[in-house]
Amino acid sequence: MRRFVLIAIPYVWLLALFLVPFLIVLKISLSDIALARPPYTPQLDFAAGWEGLKSFFSELDFENFTFLTTDDLYWKAYLSSLKIAAISTFLTLLVGYPVAYAMARAPEEWRPTLLMLVILPFWTSFLIRVYSWMGILSNEGVLNQVLLWLGIIDTPLHIMNTTTAVYIGVVYTYLPFMILPIYSALEKLDGSLLEAAEDLGCSRLEAFWLVTWPLSRNGIIAGCFLVFIPTIGEFVIPSLLGGSDTLMIGKVLWEEFFSNRDWPVASAVAVVLLLILIIPIILFQRNEQKQREAEG
Amino acid sequence: MKTSLLTFTATLALAAASAHAEEVRVYNWSDYIDESLLEKFEQETGIDLIYDVFDSNEVLETKMLAGGSGYDVVVPTGTFLQRQIAAGSFQKLDKSKLPNLENMWDVISERTSKYDPGNDYAINYMWGTTGLGVNVPKVQEILGEDAPIDSWDLVFKPENMEKLAACGVYFLDAPSEMIPAALKYIGEDPDSHDPDVIAKAEPVYMAIRPYIRKFHSSEYINALANGEICVAVGWSGDILQARDRAAEAENGVEVAYNAPKEGAQMWFDEMAIPVDAPNPDAAHKFLNFIMDPENMAAASNYVYYANGNKASQEFLAEDVIGDPAIYPSEEALNNLFTTTPYEPKVQRVVTRLWTKIKSGS
Numbered sequence: 155m156r157r158f159v160l161i162a163i164p165y166v167w168l169l170a171l172f173l174v175p176f177l178i179v180l181k182i183s184l185s186d187i188a189l190a191r192p193p194y195t196p197q198l199d200f201a202a203g204w205e206g207l208k209s210f211f212s213e214l215d216f217e218n219f220t221f222l223t224t225d226d227l228y229w230k231a232y233l234s235s236l237k238i239a240a241i242s243t244f245l246t247l248l249v250g251y252p253v254a255y256a257m258a259r260a261p262e263e264w265r266p267t268l269l270m271l272v273i274l275p276f277w278t279s280f281l282i283r284v285y286s287w288m289g290i291l292s293n294e295g296v297l298n299q300v301l302l303w304l305g306i307i308d309t310p311l312h313i314m315n316t317t318t319a320v321y322i323g324v325v326y327t328y329l330p331f332m333i334l335p336i337y338s339a340l341e342k343l344d345g346s347l348l349e350a351a352e353d354l355g356c357s358r359l360e361a362f363w364l365v366t367w368p369l370s371r372n373g374i375i376a377g378c379f380l381v382f383i384p385t386i387g388e389f390v391i392p393s394l395l396g397g398s399d400t401l402m403i404g405k406v407l408w409e410e411f412f413s414n415r416d417w418p419v420a421s422a423v424a425v426v427l428l429l430i431l432i433i434p435i436i437l438f439q440r441n442e443q444k445q446r447e448a449e450g
Numbered sequence: 451m452k453t454s455l456l457t458f459t460a461t462l463a464l465a466a467a468s469a470h471a472e473e474v475r476v477y478n479w480s481d482y483i484d485e486s487l488l489e490k491f492e493q494e495t496g497i498d499l500i501y502d503v504f505d506s507n508e509v510l511e512t513k514m515l516a517g518g519s520g521y522d523v524v525v526p527t528g529t530f531l532q533r534q535i536a537a538g539s540f541q542k543l544d545k546s547k548l549p550n551l552e553n554m555w556d557v558i559s560e561r562t563s564k565y566d567p568g569n570d571y572a573i574n575y576m577w578g579t580t581g582l583g584v585n586v587p588k589v590q591e592i593l594g595e596d597a598p599i600d601s602w603d604l605v606f607k608p609e610n611m612e613k614l615a616a617c618g619v620y621f622l623d624a625p626s627e628m629i630p631a632a633l634k635y636i637g638e639d640p641d642s643h644d645p646d647v648i649a650k651a652e653p654v655y656m657a658i659r660p661y662i663r664k665f666h667s668s669e670y671i672n673a674l675a676n677g678e679i680c681v682a683v684g685w686s687g688d689i690l691q692a693r694d695r696a697a698e699a700e701n702g703v704e705v706a707y708n709a710p711k712e713g714a715q716m717w718f719d720e721m722a723i724p725v726d727a728p729n730p731d732a733a734h735k736f737l738n739f740i741m742d743p744e745n746m747a748a749a750s751n752y753v754y755y756a757n758g759n760k761a762s763q764e765f766l767a768e769d770v771i772g773d774p775a776i777y778p779s780e781e782a783l784n785n786l787f788t789t790t791p792y793e794p795k796v797q798r799v800v801t802r803l804w805t806k807i808k809s810g811s
Contacts, residue, residue, distance in 0.1 A: 187794055189537050191725075193515045227805060293618075294678050315664050398665050398808040406805070412508035413625065413801040415515060415794070 176428070183421035184214040194417050218422040228423065231406040232430060238317070238392075238402060239385035242324040246381045247374065249325060250332030254373075255366075257333070258340035269337070272330050284323060284394050291319050291395070315397035323391040328384070332377035339373025340366070372445045379438040383431055403427055473498035474732035477513075477521040479719065480505045480668055481691060482576070484752035491739050497732045505668040506624070514539040514724060521724055522733035525575055528565035528718040529626060529791040540571045540722045547734040548573070550741035558758030561788065562718050572720035573737055574758030576687070576750070579716050579778075579786060580627050581709040583674050583682040583689030587702075588617055592680070600708040602635040605683055608657045615661035618679030623665040625804035627715055628655075628683070630789050634713045641789045645799045655807040665808050671695070677703040685717075686775060687755035694754070707775045709786065716786035718758070750776075 188195045196213040222228045257268045275283060290296045291314040298310040313319050343366060351361040389404030396402070403423065410420035480503040488499050502521070504510050507530045513519040514526070514534050526534060534540060545551060551573070558574050566572050584599045592613050598604045605611060605619060622628055630640035632651035642648060663679065670682035675695035682689065686707055693705035721740065723733045739745060747765030750757045756776050763771055770776055778786070792800055 189533065189794070191515050191517045191537050191539055193537065225802070227802070292678065294676060398662070399810045401809050409801060409805060412506070412512050413804070414798050415508075415511065416798065 179421045179424055182417050183218055183419075183425050184216065185418050186213075186217075187416050187418055192417065193415050218418045219426070221419060222422055222426060227406065228403075228426075231401050231403045232427070234401040235386045235388075235403040236430075238320065238324075238400075239382050239388075242321055242328070242385050243378050243382045245321060246325045246328055246332045247378060250329055250377060251336055251374070253329075254333045254336035254340055257337050258343070265341075272333050272337075276330070280327065281390070283327070284391060287319070287323055287326065287395060288314065291322065314395065317396060317400050319395040319397075320392050320400055323395045324381075324385055324388065327391065328381040331380040335376040335380065336370055336373040339370040343369055372441065375441045376438070379434055379441075383434055383438070386431060387427060471498055472496070472729065472732055473500060474522045474729050474736050475500045475502065475520060476523045476736060477502050477504060477510065477519070478523075478525045479503060481671065481688065482525075482719075482753055482755075484748050487745055487748055490745070491736065494739070495732075495735055497735065499736070507626075517726055519724060519726075520728065522727040522729045523721055523723060523736050525719050525721050526572075528562060528720060529789060531572055531720045531722060532565040533791045534722075535566060535571050539725060541725045541727070541730065542570050543573070543723065543737070544730075544734060547731075548738050548741065550738050553741055553743055553746075553759050553761035555758050555760035558718070561716075562720060562758065564788065564790075565718070566720065572722040573741060575719045575721045575740065576753065576755035576757050577716065577718045578686040578755045578776075579709040579714045580622070580631065580683070580685055581689075581707060581714045583670065583684050583692060584706050584708070585617075585674065585677060585680045586704045586706050588677070588680045589614065592617060599706065600711050602631065602710045602712050605681060606632065606635045606654055606658060608661070611658040611661035614680055615663070618663045618673070618681075619661060620670040620673060620679055620682040620684070621662055621665050622670075622684055623667050623808075625800050626789065626792070627717070629800055629803065630715055630787070631683070631710075634715075634787065640713070640715065640787050643790075643792060643796050645796060648796070648799060648803065652803055652807065656810075659807060659810045674705055675699065675703065677701060687753050690754035690773075690775065709775070709778065709782070711785070713785050713787055716783075716788050 182194055185194045185196055187193060196210050253272075257265060257272075260268055288295075292298075293310045293312065293314065295314070297313070298307075301307045302310065313322070347365050347369075348361050351365050352358070356364060387404050388402065389408060392400045392402045392405060393408070407420055407423045407427070410416050410423055414420075474497050476499065478501065482503070483501075485501075488501055491497070492499050507527050510524055510526055511530050511534060513521075514524065515537060517539075531540075554569075554574065558577060559569055562572070562574050563569055582599060582602075582604055584597075584604070586599065589597050589599060589604075593604075593610060598607075598610070603610065604614075605621075611619065629648060629651045632654040633642060633647065634640040636650060636654060638647050638650055667684075668688075670679065670684050671688050671692045672695075673679045674682050674684075674689065674692040676699070677696070682692075686709070689705060689707040693707065696703035696705050721737055723730055723737075727733050740749070741759060743759060743761035744765050746757050746759040746762035750762065751767045751770055754770060754773075754776055756770075774782060
């Protein structure tokens with residue numbers, strides 16, 4: 155009985171927090187826009203019983219999904235989101251790996267403090283942190299002021315409201331998600347393996363490439379997925395830091411929902427986004443599982 | 451642990467108790483009221499006022515269409531109000547609870563009844579125009595003394611925009627106002643609902659798109675005031691607020707507002723009570739409070755927008771009632787145009803066009 159409960163908990167969790175909301179969105183994506191509250195039909199009428207259910211199903215159609223194929227905006231936005239997410243993930247890895255490496259190589263008594271420093275920014279609201287980047291990057295911002303004062307540039311750099319600012323925001327925001335899994339992989343690394351490699355004639359660089367890198371691969375993969383998956387659907391960072399030409403699916407979804415008041419098409423966009431995300435999510439799960447088996 | 455649990459329960463009990471006190475939740479535009487009025491309302495009526503802000507009609511409308519927003523008073527613009535009334539979002543005002551209705555100004559009530567026949571669902575809060583906010587010395591330095599700061603030429607002529615780009619130009623992120631402006635500029639009917647006519651706005655924007663720094667509906671107040679940008683296409687009162695902030699900061703920025711001479715859009719922000727408002731009685735009290743001539747004048751004096759309250763005019767500051775940018779002359783009033791809400795199919799065309807313009811492709 156206890157075992158049954160233990161197994162049931164994650165499924166109930168998944169059902170309540172994923173499946174039920176997903177089915178609601180799916181239902182809206184199959185209905186039609188209307189000038190009403192809420193602005194779509196048909197609505198499932200439980201009071202009408204079986205008849206209500208029948209009329210509900212008879213009015214469902216896939217028109218909103220076919221609509222997505224008629225306008226290249228949606229595909230451009232999906233592709234552009236994938237591209238921005240991929241580049242951001244790469245940049246985050248580039249910054250995050252050395253940090254994680256340095257942390258794992260630091261004297262043992264320092265590590266909890268260093269770990270704390272990585273987590274500390276989470277104590278401030280995410281929105282406030284993005285807003286402070288606006289203060290840093292804007293034309294009159296801190297960065298430009300300092301660079302002008304140092305005489306490195308004579309006209310302010312225009313970073314705010316460009317895709318570059320989005321990359322900076324994403325790398326900053328998701329950096330801890332990259333550092334932590336890599337750190338935990340590197341920390342477990344057996345130092346004697348490196349000594350053995352060097353004894354066998356490896357240079358330090360070769361030892362890193364042949365021993366450390368492959369052994370931290372699981373951490374790298376986990377970190378990359380943790381950055382890549384949420385970045386695709388990111389809305390706050392591109393809308394605050396990005397310019398009008400930063401095309402991301404999160405913004406398109408916002409416009410369908412708010413500007414067009416077309417909840418059905420907005421829901422269809424969301425369902426397709428989920429389908430796109432499912433592939434990396436499954437890959438991520440599989441990687442986790444492999445890792446667990448390898449450890450087990 | 452036990453004590454903390456106790457305090458927790460005590461806090462909960464307190465929260466529950468205060469929920470019984472009468473309260474009213476108001477959802478208004480950002481930077482849109484003299485906040486001392488909120489305290490005054492609480493003192494006069496003993497009702498707790500919870501004040502919350504938004505910066506786009508779209509956000510408000512989504513909350514209204516979803517229902518259960520929890521707000522008692524909201525402030526949509528006329529065109530949006532009309533559609534939300536049709537969707538059944540608002541309750542009819544109980545005019546017997548609003549004795550101050552007699553203070554309203556027929557010139558404005560007549561125009562707002564286009565959106566809300568008989569003004570049955572809403573009262574006018576503020577009205578204004580959509581036009582050009584200009585950092586005058588900077589723009590004159592770039593375009594010369596005779597820069598067309600009172601004409602749509604300033605922002606729709608590519609050769610002007612090319613020169614202004616480095617200094618910075620913002621546009622409102624509000625397609626239902628920016629598309630009509632472009633149509634007016636090329637001599638089309640700004641209130642056209644014909645997709646073929648609406649499409650004519652696209653080349654106008656595409657020619658100047660590379661020179662527009664950002665589309666945003668609230669950031670331009672600060673950006674204009676601290677000299678970060680030279681030109682903002684925005685709402686009259688917001689730009690006048692930027693003018694005042696710049697003057698206070700004494701940072702050498704000098705902002706002016708002009709409703710373009712070719713014709714500018716006139717809009718009306720209306721206070722209405724959602725159909726599912728938890729405290730409709732308190733909401734009526736708030737509306738009546740706002741329609742008090744002195745209160746309404748205090749709000750206008752603070753935000754630099756004209757209001758639809760005739761009796762308030764004697765309490766208005768000279769730099770408000772006497773400023774033609776806020777209270778235009780009879781003749782200038784005739785030069786302003788209004789628009790009507792788009793049907794869903796046309797709205798989709800407009801939004802799509804706007805996305806295309808914003809993304810520049």
